[in-house]
Amino acid sequence: xxxxxxxxxxxxxxxxxxxxxxxxxxxxxxxxxxxxxxxxxxxxxxxxxxxxxxxxxxxxxxxxxxxxxxxxxxxxxxxxxxxxxxxxxxxxxxxxxxxxxxxxxxxxxxxxxxxxxxxxxxxxxxxxxxxxxxxxxxxxxxxxxxxxxxxxxxxxxxxxxxxxxxx
Numbered sequence: 001x002x003x004x005x006x007x008x009x010x011x012x013x014x015x016x017x018x019x020x021x022x023x024x025x026x027x028x029x030x031x032x033x034x035x036x037x038x039x040x041x042x043x044x045x046x047x048x049x050x051x052x053x054x055x056x057x058x059x060x061x062x063x064x065x066x067x068x069x070x071x072x073x074x075x076x077x078x079x080x081x082x083x084x085x086x087x088x089x090x091x092x093x094x095x096x097x098x099x100x101x102x103x104x105x106x107x108x109x110x111x112x113x114x115x116x117x118x119x120x121x122x123x124x125x126x127x128x129x130x131x132x133x134x135x136x137x138x139x140x141x142x143x144x145x146x147x148x149x150x151x152x153x154x155x156x157x158x159x160x161x162x163x164x165x166x167x
Contacts, residue, residue: 029106033097035089041065042085047076054079062088071095 044059054060061076062084073095075088098105103112 029109030104032106033093033100035066035093035096039067040092041067044081045074049076051079060084064088064092066092066096069096069099071099 041064043063043065045061045063046057046059047055047061049055055076058079058081060079060081061074062081063072063074064085065072071092073088073092075084075091077087078084094105094107098107102108
């Protein structure tokens with residue numbers, strides 16, 4: 001049986017707008033740390049802050065303590081106790097993993113990727129503006145000489161030389 005690429009199956013109008021190439025795959029992240037329930041102490045507390053009566057009268061905030069490390073995490077992100085417990089477990093797992101693995105932890109790898117992506121973006125932006133400046137200098141350099149040499153009044157020549165002095 002002959003295999004055809006996906007682009008052959010799509011109508012021409014659609015295949016022009018969508019690329020069929022596979023995205024570049026990043027190295028997969030390590031699996032999330034699983035913390036056994038025996039190592040946790042769960043406490044449900046009354047919340048504080050904005051939210052009014054629902055927050056102040058119900059025990060919807062969750063505080064998790066990890067017995068082996070002594071790390072304590074409190075979550076009051078939502079009004080739901082179950083959602084707060086889920087968020088607190090994720091935060092606790094991230095902190096324990098960071099304590100155990102250091103730079104090899106999931107959060108450190110994510111932060112490193114974000115930092116590198118931002119640095120690449122900044123580098124690309126600097127390169128773009130540097131190329132634009134070089135193009136403007138090359139174009140204004142020829143005009144600036146003509147303005148200074150042929151101009152009788154000092155306004156045109158003065159602004160061209162002031163611009164060249166700033167760059």
